[in-house]
Amino acid sequence: MQLFYEPNFDSSSQLITINAEESRHISKVLRKNIGDKILITNGSGLLAEGIIKSNHPKKCEVEVLKFEESVLPKNNLHIAIAPTKANDRFEWFLEKSTEIGIQEITPILCEHSERRIIKQERYEKVLQAAMKQSLNTFLPKLNKLTSFSEFIYSDLNNTKFIAHCEDGPKEKLSKVVAENNLIMIGPEGDFSQSEIGLALSKDFNPISLSESRLRTETAGIVACHTVNLIHSL
Amino acid sequence: MQLFYEPNFDSSSQLITINAEESRHISKVLRKNIGDKILITNGSGLLAEGIIKSNHPKKCEVEVLKFEESVLPKNNLHIAIAPTKANDRFEWFLEKSTEIGIQEITPILCEHSERRIIKQERYEKVLQAAMKQSLNTFLPKLNKLTSFSEFIYSDLNNTKFIAHCEDGPKEKLSKVVAENNLIMIGPEGDFSQSEIGLALSKDFNPISLSESRLRTETAGIVACHTVNLIHSL
Numbered sequence: 001m002q003l004f005y006e007p008n009f010d011s012s013s014q015l016i017t018i019n020a021e022e023s024r025h026i027s028k029v030l031r032k033n034i035g036d037k038i039l040i041t042n043g044s045g046l047l048a049e050g051i052i053k054s055n056h057p058k059k060c061e062v063e064v065l066k067f068e069e070s071v072l073p074k075n076n077l078h079i080a081i082a083p084t085k086a087n088d089r090f091e092w093f094l095e096k097s098t099e100i101g102i103q104e105i106t107p108i109l110c111e112h113s114e115r116r117i118i119k120q121e122r123y124e125k126v127l128q129a130a131m132k133q134s135l136n137t138f139l140p141k142l143n144k145l146t147s148f149s150e151f152i153y154s155d156l157n158n159t160k161f162i163a164h165c166e167d168g169p170k171e172k173l174s175k176v177v178a179e180n181n182l183i184m185i186g187p188e189g190d191f192s193q194s195e196i197g198l199a200l201s202k203d204f205n206p207i208s209l210s211e212s213r214l215r216t217e218t219a220g221i222v223a224c225h226t227v228n229l230i231h232s233l
Numbered sequence: 234m235q236l237f238y239e240p241n242f243d244s245s246s247q248l249i250t251i252n253a254e255e256s257r258h259i260s261k262v263l264r265k266n267i268g269d270k271i272l273i274t275n276g277s278g279l280l281a282e283g284i285i286k287s288n289h290p291k292k293c294e295v296e297v298l299k300f301e302e303s304v305l306p307k308n309n310l311h312i313a314i315a316p317t318k319a320n321d322r323f324e325w326f327l328e329k330s331t332e333i334g335i336q337e338i339t340p341i342l343c344e345h346s347e348r349r350i351i352k353q354e355r356y357e358k359v360l361q362a363a364m365k366q367s368l369n370t371f372l373p374k375l376n377k378l379t380s381f382s383e384f385i386y387s388d389l390n391n392t393k394f395i396a397h398c399e400d401g402p403k404e405k406l407s408k409v410v411a412e413n414n415l416i417m418i419g420p421e422g423d424f425s426q427s428e429i430g431l432a433l434s435k436d437f438n439p440i441s442l443s444e445s446r447l448r449t450e451t452a453g454i455v456a457c458h459t460v461n462l463i464h465s466l
Contacts, residue, residue, distance in 0.1 A: 226462060
């Protein structure tokens with residue numbers, strides 16, 4: 001069972017027009033034919049099962065047979081994480097966190113950040129591919145690269161946590177997982193003292209993720225899985 | 234703090250002779266000098282702090298100042314997992330599981346395996362690098378590629394689990410984590426019906442790792458982290 005992604009339809013749509021990239025894949029790579037059945041998600045919880053009416057390589061069209069609507073996940077997980085120097089490591093994090101379960105991701109720019117420019121569109125594609133591969137119908141929201149202080153001062157809803165490696169009082173994340181979580185993960189050189197101080201002054205709870213020191217992208221996956229696992233117990 | 238790996242020393246060693254590859258790194262890449270302090274692990278729990286006596290690019294020598302011996306981890310985790318078609322995905326699993334905590338890894342050859350030949354030495358290097366980066370002094374044991382049936386019939390010590398995607402009774406791993414665990418993870422096409430039947434007949438407990446379907450390497454990390462997290466609660 002293969003899933004395709006096209007954001008521009010809702011439960012009132014009778015015909016779905018598929019974007020160029022996905023159309024090329026359907027028509028040229030997979031060589032699907034008129035009359036073939038196909039599954040499409042809009043990334044917002046809606047799954048459409050339909051029949052291909054046109055397999056034009058830039059503009060496939062699908063007649064909807066039925067819809068299946070998924071309920072929004074009960075718990076909201078937002079991870080704000082400093083993109084790693086090596087792009088593939090950060091893309092692993094995007095892919096794996098989508099497989100395991102995440103609702104929102106903010107790439108953050110910190111004092112010790114090794115990567116200061118990101119490939120937003122490429123990251124979007126990684127999230128879309130991971131969503132489809134997991135047969136998931138919710139696309140994690142990917143925010144723009146945001147500076148640490150701008151992020152800290154923004155309107156943040158979930159229970160707030162910061163994972164840092166400095167000495168100081170910390171709780172194990174597994175002990176303090178809330179209904180809705182926002183977890184900050186720093187760059188390879190950790191958050192700076194002033195960044196940690198600022199976060200604590202804005203009611204971020206300091207946490208530890210593991211006994212051993214984890215790479216940034218590993219910390220991201222560990223945080224993501226810890227939240228999902230604790231909620232499933 | 235940087236850690237180096239040389240297996241051939243024990244707590245009776247006064248002088249450590251470092252292997253060629255690590256010597257080259259110390260001498261040519263990092264350009265360490267005679268008199269510099271250095272930390273070395275033998276991968277079996279022993280950490281040596283010493284002074285460089287010779288920085289020969291093929292044969293560094295270190296005079297030991299002191300040793301630190303770590304206790305064997307209380308719990309033993311062994312994951313038997315089918316190497317993925319894409320090598321980088323499997324190497325990602327080796328690296329992340331070492332960061333999170335694992336004692337033994339057996340690459341297994343299954344009916345639906347997409348990879349039937351593995352780069353054993355390359356995988357060893359990935360484990361060594363991950364151990365050093367984590368400042369860990371225990372190198373996970375990497376066994377040779379073993380066929381599914383040969384593995385099932387071998388002498389296996391830990392509480393045995395098999396994670397499969399077929400229908401049938403399964404417990405969540407998080408509910409049944411034991412002191413010492415052996416978890417089998419199948420290839421992208423899952424274990425075959427007969428492989429599952431054989432495992433169940435040899436007292437492997439069927440488990441699920443997640444609500445959603447995970448890639449092989451993600452399943453490996455989820456299993457590894459689930460065990461580590463449950464033990465830390």
